[in-house]
Amino acid sequence: MTQTQALSRRRVLKAATGTAVLGMVGFPAITEAQVDTIKIGHLTPLTGFLGQLGVYGQNGAKMAVEEINARGGVLGRKLALITEDSVNPGVAVAKAQKLIEQDKVLVIIGEISSASAGAIMEQAKRLKALYFNTGANSDELRGANCNRYTFHIEGCNTMYTKTIGHWQKRQGLIKGARWYMLTADYAFGHDLARVSTRFLQENGGIVVQNDLVPTNTPDYSPYILKIRQANPDFVYLNLAGVDQTTFLKQYKEYGLTYKLAGGVMDTIPFWAAGIDALSGYWQSLWYHGLTNKGAVAFTKAFTDKFGGPPDNQAWGDYMGMQIVAQAMTEAKSTAADKLIEVIEKGMKFDLLKNREGFFRDWDHQLLQEMFVVKVKEKDKAKDKWDIFEIIEASPGPDESLELIQPTKAENACSFAT
Structure with a gap:
């Protein structure tokens, strides 16, 4: 074994912490915690009658990921955002399944259409992956159709x-x-x-x-x-x-x-x-004319980057990423059950408003101004x-x-x- 091979093997063994690497016989595996990046899916309409809102949401999510990675990522790992266009509910179902099963995202954020959000929620529940709804308003999503794997950042009707x-x-x-x-x-x-x-x-x-x-x-x-x-x-x-x-x-x-x-x-x-x-x-739900320190800083950063101020959808998807990162840091885990547990305990979030917000434990709606x-x-x-x-x-x-x-x-x- 060469010196380079020995060094590579020691690095794998150190990162793996004693488990087996999939597909590599004789080597310990890398656990979820040691994968290079934390994959987050961003699913929202980028075309169609809601497309103009979705593009702003996409920009907000991207900016949040850049900020989080610039300050060191989450749990020592960088975030990787995988974006898909959910132009209608049928496409949303297929894209949600792809993101979770093929792309191996741990969380999905996004959506604007309530019909599409309902479809994503069903996939999240079935596959036991978290979904943070950042743009769909229907009360039914938090009511008769609610499930424990979905949290709602967007306000309901x-x-x-x-x-x-x-x-x-x-x-x-x-x-x-x-x-x-x-x-x-x-x-x-x-x-x-x-x-x-x-x-x-x-x-x-x-x-x-x-x-x-x-x-x-x-x-x-x-x-x-x-x-x-x-x-x-x-x-x-x-x-x-x-x-x-x-x-x-x-x-x-x-x-x-x-x-x-x-x-x-x-x-x-x-x-x-x-x-x-x-x-x-x-x-x-949010407006770029707010004068608190966090809102002013967000508006300036977004305007400098994209040539105009953020709207309420850009705010929602930006906050979705920040909330996910904060919850993972607090839980010291990316596992869905651990994140649900820490959020349901009343974890507070800076929403770039005058007051902090938190999720209700019985319907997962974000309480906020x-x-x-x-x-x-x-x-x-x-x-x-x-x-x-x-x-x-x-x-x-x-x-x-x-x-x-x-x-x-x-x-x-x-x-x-």
């Missing part, structure tokens, strides 16, 4: 609804008001319409119509004419992705003055519509991305983070099923 709803209620805007809904015709939209209608009606609002709208609808004129005929007090949007942009632009063109509100707001489609097409008060935002007057906007001013955090600083969450009665989850 009830959180979005209650964030703006509590503010609207205090302003006296709900009771007796007539609301006209436009709803995305798939799992996310159906769920959002259900929880939004429930909240409005419980507080004295009247939903006069709920039109189901196919995704990628190019012409909203038939819906806008129906809105004009109905003469509501508010038009309530349960749309997503480019459909938000298309509607907002056409609504502006028709010159309707009925106030706009919504069950959800994504920053990128609002940026694409332009400030001239925007009005009213909305809700946001959201924000009521107001569309800025055009002459006060510093640039094309500066479209909102933050009105308030919800829950407030002295309120429980449970305030905007679905209750067990509203959103029962059982990990036993």
Whole structure:
């Protein structure tokens, strides 16, 4: 045996800690802890009507991995991100299975479509791999369809609804008001319409119509004419992705003055519509106008790297990677059961907001602040991305983070099923 061969053998023996290397007869194996990299799967739509959001999410995840690796990685190992496009639920199922079984990722983060997220959740449960949902809103994912292998960083529909709803209620805007809904015709939209209608009606609002709208609808004129005929007090949007942009632009063109509100707001489609097409008060999971130290640093780093500020989806996927890294460090393990155990104990996370957040142990929803935002007057906007001013955090600083969450009665989850 040469000196080089002996040195190589000693290195393998030292790294292996006495187990056998697969496929190498006579050599001890490298355990999971000694594999060179920790593989993380990033699965999100990069094409289709949600693709513009997915690209921002991908950039956020990549930036997080670079930062984590620059400070030494996790448990002495670097992270490796494997990204796939989940353009629809069928593709999401196949890609999730590939990432876990072939690419050997230990965790999947990402997704925006609630239908696709549900499909990924089933694969994660079946294959006992962790999934961190960073963009899908449906309450059902945390309710009837919940499972112990999935954690939800993105806010659920009830959180979005209650964030703006509590503010609207205090302003006296709900009771007796007539609301006209436009709803995305798939799992996310159906769920959002259900929880939004429930909240409005419980507080004295009247939903006069709920039109189901196919995704990628190019012409909203038939819906806008129906809105004009109905003469509501508010038009309530349960749309997503480019459909938000298309509607907002056409609504502006028709010159309707009925106030706009919504069950959800994504920053990128609002940026694409332009400030001239925007009005009213909305809700946001995160906004780059936050002034705390962590948010300012994140916004600057992202802007320097990608030429514009991060949106709420970039924040979500960035936080997904940071949360995974922190949990692995705390657990001193990459094993799914160890990570679940440490997170369920109430581990706190810096969310680049005013307050730390943590996951509920019974449905794995991240408890966190959201924000009521107001569309800025055009002459006060510093640039094309500066479209909102933050009105308030919800829950407030002295309120429980449970305030905007679905209750067990509203959103029962059982990990036993």
